[in-house]
Amino acid sequence: MDLRREARNRAADVAVTAVAAGLGLIMLQAALETYPATQRTEIARDLPIGALACTVLLLFRRRWPVRVALLLSVMETLASSAMGASAMALFTLAVHRSWRTTAGIAALDAARVLVVFRLAPMQTDREYVEGVTVVLLSYTVIISVGMLIRSRRQLIESLTERARQAEEGQRLRVEEARLLERERLAREMHDVLAHRISLLAVHAGALEFRPDAPLDQRRAAGIIRKSAYEAMEDLREVIGVLRDDAAEAEPERPQPTLTDLPALVEESRRAGARVVLECLVPDPAAVPARIGRHAYRIVQEGLTNARKHAPGARVLVTVDSPAAAGLTIEIVNPLPPGFVPLGLPGAGAGLVGLGERVGMVGGTLEHGRTGDDRWRLRASLPLPG
Known part of the structure; x- marks a missing residue:
């Protein structure tokens, strides 16, 4: 260069x-x-x-x-x-x-x-005036052209700097979206693991104080109970740094699963969205809570994007679990007339978070415009065998 x-x-x-x-x-x-x-x-x-x-x-x-x-x-x-x-x-x-x-x-x-x-x-005053006028006008034109070139260069440099700042701002927003999604995932993992470890401690405590249990089993159960308690404390200490202690911090609540999708869709309908849910999963409750939680967040983000970029459009949400294909989630909506993906700063931050979420469980995420002027968000999440 x-x-x-x-x-x-x-x-x-x-x-x-x-x-x-x-x-x-x-x-x-x-x-x-x-x-x-x-x-x-x-x-x-x-x-x-x-x-x-x-x-x-x-x-x-x-x-x-x-x-x-x-x-x-x-x-x-x-x-x-x-x-x-x-x-x-x-x-x-x-x-x-x-x-x-x-x-x-x-x-x-x-x-x-x-x-x-x-x-x-000079022979006459007229020749003097003509000569001076020609020279001064020539200088004026030359200087004007030079100043125009300077202004153009400054404009290009300004636009280049603004583009660089916009790219840097977009990079920072994407990175912030990744970090926020990872923090959110860590909070969800804390809630789930805390619940399971507490169950383990309760059962171990019941076995420890069972009168008819052999002594060695009660001792082992006591060790398990103490280890579970220590694991809970360590988990609180590690994950606690991600929680906001301010008054406006969100309280802990049960994490959503696949069975909560109808309630999410109904909430969107009450907000004025035209959403159709096709859940082809035979038994949504049998889907592991971890996979169901990710599926819920994917549908939630897809409905948010549809409401933001195609208000009033009919949104079709399809959840299926075909054989050997895991769990698939697809959100499709028609594009509004004259839609042009401009790639404005800040656009796509939610999709970045979904990519982090899907990648964590080994799934795939696709999104983009289809050939029939529709927008499709499709995720595939693996199910345990």
Whole structure:
């Protein structure tokens, strides 16, 4: 990238210098035609100064644009062929420096032009006015073009920076969505594991204090009960850092399973959504709670997306467990007219969380536009054999 930019800069330098040389030759020719034969500019003295001016412009215009503009303004008074280099130095100044700096040096150059043209052997006042007007208008056009190029570059840099910030913001939002979903999963795991470990401790305690149980079994049950209690304490300590102790923190509640899907759909219907649920699973209660909980969250996110991006559309939710295919969840809704996926910042954060959730159990997640102008979210979750 740096080599390419360097090559572009060199090519621009050569082009600017070529334009300066051409303008210098034109000005020299005009001077030779204007002045009487006895007062013609000496070409042998003029051309070397013009060549030196073009060389200075080529080598140093980017490094020291202000100094080069001032130096070439002085050289312009010594040779007509250096006027092109002086004009392109003002162009470079307008591209690389602020308008205040450019305006100040341009004003000095304009004053120099007025003085030099007044001292030159012009034949009439009209020729003086015409000559000054042409030169000053030329300088104005050149400086205006340079300032337009500067403004365009600043605009491109601003848009590039905004795009970079938008991409960085999107990356941070996606990362935040992943972290939030992992925290949510950790809380759910805490609730489930706490319930199971507490059951283990209760049964172990009952066996420990059973009078007719052998002594070695009661001792083993006591060890199991103590270990379960310690595991509960360790679990609270590790997972507790993910819980918010503020007053607005959500209270613990039973985690949803596949049997809670009808209630979720009914809640969406009461909110005004047109949802149809087709649950083809023979026995939803037999689905493991862990898989059912993930299926519930997938349907919940799918209904939220449909309500957000296609309000009022008919949403079809299909849950099935075909043989050897695990549990499949599909949410389909028609796209609204004129729908265009713009990829706005923040879009898709919920899908990122679903990807984390599905990947944790070894499932697959698909989402996107179908060929018949519908949006489909499909997840496949493996069931234990």
